[in-house]
Amino acid sequence: MCGRYALTSKPDEVLDFTGVAALDDFPARFNIAPTQPILVVMQAERSDPGSNLPDRRAFLARWGFIPGWAKDPKDLSLMINARSESAIGKPSFRAAMRHRRILVPASGFYEWRRQEKSGEEKSQPYWIRPKNGALIAFGGLMETYASADGSEIDTAAILTTGANRALSRIHDRMPVVIGQEDFTRWLDCRLQEPREVKDLMKAVDDDFFEAIPVSDRVNKVSNMGAELQLPAEDVAPLPAIRQKSKPDDSQLSLF
Structure with a gap:
């Protein structure tokens, strides 16, 4: 899953990375949590077909998806993630x-590994970031929810997939990362049907991310400083990555 993440790059770096037409200034955010406003990128309709300006727009949405058919959001569980394996057919996310497929720019995300220590089960947080330090974009979904009083709010969820072998040592799910070369195809909901972008909703390669153990200060939403990403001391190393099983050469094969 993805329950916390960070966006610490400068606005001009995010603008260049996402290719949006314009982007307001914003501060570095080291501990973005559910229900908070998050920066998302969506395909925009061209007002002038002959214009050379980018046709992507950036805006803020509430992290916590509310389906358009919901009568009262209070009756729904908080939907911060959408499982990519079922999002195409699930009523909450189908439309x-x-x-309304979106990109969610990020510098990395946090995940917690459950472990037993001194006879007590605890969760060790990890700051998970690209090894090359580059910006990334999660695949996401957006819905504008209209309440009974006529007010509207943009809401969003981050798509997840099964974790790769490296991160499965921490958690069995991870965010879907859309490569920059696939932004256009992912965002083009007019020409690209869900089944045609299904191949993009997969785990990144095992060596894409690095996982850094950090202190449990990240557990509190009120903690928002850069110190959250400092390596923690005295943390047991992660289990070794399981090697892919090899066929047993002692057994005969028909293939």
Whole structure:
């Protein structure tokens, strides 16, 4: 899953990376949590087909998806993630998957590994970031929810997939990362149906991320400083990555 992440790059770096037409200034955020406003990028309709300006727009949405058909959001569980394996057909996400796919710029995310220490089960947080330090974009879904009083709010969820072998040592799920070369195809809901972008909703390679153990200060939403990403001391190393099983040469094969 993805329950906390960070966006610490400068606005001009995010603008260049996402290719949006314009982007307001914003501060570095080291501990972005559910229900908070998050920066998302969506395909925009061209007002002038002959213009050379980018056709992507950036805006803020509430991290916590509310389906358009919901009568009272209070009756729903908080939907911060959407499982990529079922999002195409699930009623909550089906329309957004078809019409409102988004990108969520990020510098990395946090995940917690459950472990037993001194007879007590605890969770060790990890700061997970690209090894090359580059910006990334999570695949996401957006829905504008209209309440009974006529007010509207943009809401969003981050898509997840099964973790790769490296991160499965921490958690069995991870965010879907859309490569920059696939931004256009992912965002083009007019020409690209969900089944045509299904191949993008997969785990990144095992060596894409590095996982750094950090202190449990990240557990508190009120803690928002850069110190959250400092390596923690005296943390047991992660288990070795399981090697892929090899066929048993002692057994005969028909293939």
